[in-house]
Amino acid sequence: MTTIVEVKGLSKHYGKVKAVDNVSFKLEEGKIYGLLGRNGAGKTTIMHMLTAQLFRTSGEMKVFGEEPYENEKVLKQICFIKESQKYPETFRVKDVLNVSPLFFPNWDKELAQSLVEDFRLPLKRRMKKLSRGMLSAVGIVVGLASRAPLTIFDEPYLGLDAVARNLFYDRLLADYGEHPRTIILSTHLIDEVSQLLEHVLVIDAGKLLLDEEAETLRGSASNVVGSAAKVDAFLAGKKVIHRSPFGGLMSATVLGQLSKQERLLAAEQGLEIGPVSLQQMIVHMTGSNGNNEEAAQ
Amino acid sequence: MNRVAGIVKTHLTDKFSWLILPWIILGSSFTINLIIGSLIGDEIKTGGLASIFVYMLVIGIVSVGQTFPFLISFGARRKDYFFGTTATAALVSVGSAILLLLIGFVERATDHWGIGLHFFDISYFADGSPLAQLWIFFSVMMNLFFCGFTVAAIYRKVGRNGLFGVFIVLTLALTCAFYLITYFDNWKPILDWFMGTSVLELVNWLLVSTLIYIALSYGLLRKAST
Numbered sequence: 001m002t003t004i005v006e007v008k009g010l011s012k013h014y015g016k017v018k019a020v021d022n023v024s025f026k027l028e029e030g031k032i033y034g035l036l037g038r039n040g041a042g043k044t045t046i047m048h049m050l051t052a053q054l055f056r057t058s059g060e061m062k063v064f065g066e067e068p069y070e071n072e073k074v075l076k077q078i079c080f081i082k083e084s085q086k087y088p089e090t091f092r093v094k095d096v097l098n099v100s101p102l103f104f105p106n107w108d109k110e111l112a113q114s115l116v117e118d119f120r121l122p123l124k125r126r127m128k129k130l131s132r133g134m135l136s137a138v139g140i141v142v143g144l145a146s147r148a149p150l151t152i153f154d155e156p157y158l159g160l161d162a163v164a165r166n167l168f169y170d171r172l173l174a175d176y177g178e179h180p181r182t183i184i185l186s187t188h189l190i191d192e193v194s195q196l197l198e199h200v201l202v203i204d205a206g207k208l209l210l211d212e213e214a215e216t217l218r219g220s221a222s223n224v225v226g227s228a229a230k231v232d233a234f235l236a237g238k239k240v241i242h243r244s245p246f247g248g249l250m251s252a253t254v255l256g257q258l259s260k261q262e263r264l265l266a267a268e269q270g271l272e273i274g275p276v277s278l279q280q281m282i283v284h285m286t287g288s289n290g291n292n293e294e295a296a297q
Numbered sequence: 298m299n300r301v302a303g304i305v306k307t308h309l310t311d312k313f314s315w316l317i318l319p320w321i322i323l324g325s326s327f328t329i330n331l332i333i334g335s336l337i338g339d340e341i342k343t344g345g346l347a348s349i350f351v352y353m354l355v356i357g358i359v360s361v362g363q364t365f366p367f368l369i370s371f372g373a374r375r376k377d378y379f380f381g382t383t384a385t386a387a388l389v390s391v392g393s394a395i396l397l398l399l400i401g402f403v404e405r406a407t408d409h410w411g412i413g414l415h416f417f418d419i420s421y422f423a424d425g426s427p428l429a430q431l432w433i434f435f436s437v438m439m440n441l442f443f444c445g446f447t448v449a450a451i452y453r454k455v456g457r458n459g460l461f462g463v464f465i466v467l468t469l470a471l472t473c474a475f476y477l478i479t480y481f482d483n484w485k486p487i488l489d490w491f492m493g494t495s496v497l498e499l500v501n502w503l504l505v506s507t508l509i510y511i512a513l514s515y516g517l518l519r520k521a522s523t
Contacts, residue, residue: 048522048523051370051372053369053370053522053523054522054523055520055522070374070375070376070519071374072300072374072377075372075373075374076300076372078372079372080370080372082370085367085370086366086367086370086523087367088307088310088311088363088364088367089363090311090313090314090363091310091311095310098310099303099306099307099310099371100371102300102302102303102306102307103300103303103368103371103372103373104371104372
């Protein structure tokens with residue numbers, strides 16, 4: 001597999017604040033990545049640096065094998081739609097769509113048109129008069145129709161209703177199937193996209209917390225519920241990322257696959273074992289007490 | 298498609314700001330002067346023409362905030378943005394200069410609109426050959442555009458407080474310079490130099506300041522984030 005993005009020890013500091021702190025990862029061609037984390041975790045900062053819109057404090061970075069800053073060959077292969085994407089005030093929706101092919105060589109006009117119809121976008125309305133959801137929809141149209149080899153969506157569906165969000169997922173998957181490319185979805189609506197993601201990167205407080213195949217991740221944590229004492233005994237020696245006592249009961253989330261034996265043991269003890277969604281896992285990992293729990297173990 | 302051309306096209310998508318609004322402003326100034334001129338029946342020399350030049354300063358400042366973040370996030374290089382914007386300003390300045398020259402001819406041919414209104418055909422400014430006039434119009438427009446562009450580029454690079462800082466330093470420097478000129482009683486030779494220099498020579502000096510603006514704004518934008 002070809003590596004499209006390679007980041008080593010990437011950092012961005014603002015004075016004493018470490019917005020991004022020594023992050024390293026690789027992205028491979030033709031996959032859908034999820035860049036997940038809480039607000040202010042550093043997701044957007046990383047994407048800004050990848051697209052040479054922001055200057056890094058230190059670290060190395062290669063996109064399509066080259067340094068992206070002022071590199072036309074690299075930049076024209078990227079389409080990055082920001083949550084706070086700015087458009088010239090006088091521009092109408094159709095002006096944005098007319099200008100886009102000048103910067104995205106793979107632009108598909110028909111796809112753009114059909115997306116505009118699906119999202120019911122008013123072509124003649126000025127960008128600054130659009131609602132938050134419509135603004136997001138324009139970003140989605142540009143992001144999909146650009147067919148850029150590296151397409152990055154930063155919180156692409158702010159303000160979109162459930163129908164429009166489903167439309168986005170469907171059209172993304174359909175077009176991705178026909179024209180494979182590398183896609184990064186940055187979001188905190190994790191449950192909705194978890195089925196789309198092939199690989200997950202979790203950022204918390206500027207640090208890379210997790211870099212794992214989604215498949216591996218799905219079976220890698222379980223929820224154990226039962227009487228507090230029995231759960232505690234069962235958890236001994238395991239990596240627990242979350243505990244919530246409830247009266248005499250306890251619900252805990254354990255990392256790592258449970259063996260058949262362990263499951264039998266749990267059943268004997270009257271403990272219930274259930275799956276953990278990607279969202280729950282990330283909430284526990286990045287929640288304010290998640291780290292403390294882990295440290296206490 | 299060439300990206301510089303793409304940037305020119307993006308700028309000119311906003312036809313109203315680049316091509317129409319400056320002429321609406323100039324046109325209204327001209328209309329008012331025409332009405333006053335016909336009412337008082339005296340010869341009028343007015344500086345209303347300055348509006349279209351000042352407008353270049355304004356669009357130099359405004360266009361960066363409107364288009365830089367947008368175009369950089371659409372994958373344009375900073376270099377392309379700079380050259381594309383320069384090309385746009387140059388195109389608009391050449392077009393405006395030609396139009397102004399032509400209207401100046403009309404003004405002279407109609408005996409200043411029949412009422413002695415000197416609006417486009419202003420002595421000193423319009424001395425010299427048509428080619429020299431074109432060059433003067435063009436140079437002044439480009440100079441003012443890049444003056445505004447540099448201000449906007451400083452803002453992009455160092456933010457609001459940085460821009461304040463630059464203006465404070467600039468004000469201090471000018472105050473000191475004025476004080477020194479007064480102290481050494483140098484105002485007269487300076488004014489004499491201006492009086493003795495033709496408009497064409499002045500414009501050529503203006504070119505030096507335009508080049509400084511260009512170098513500054515290019516350096517700043519290359520290092521600016523969106």
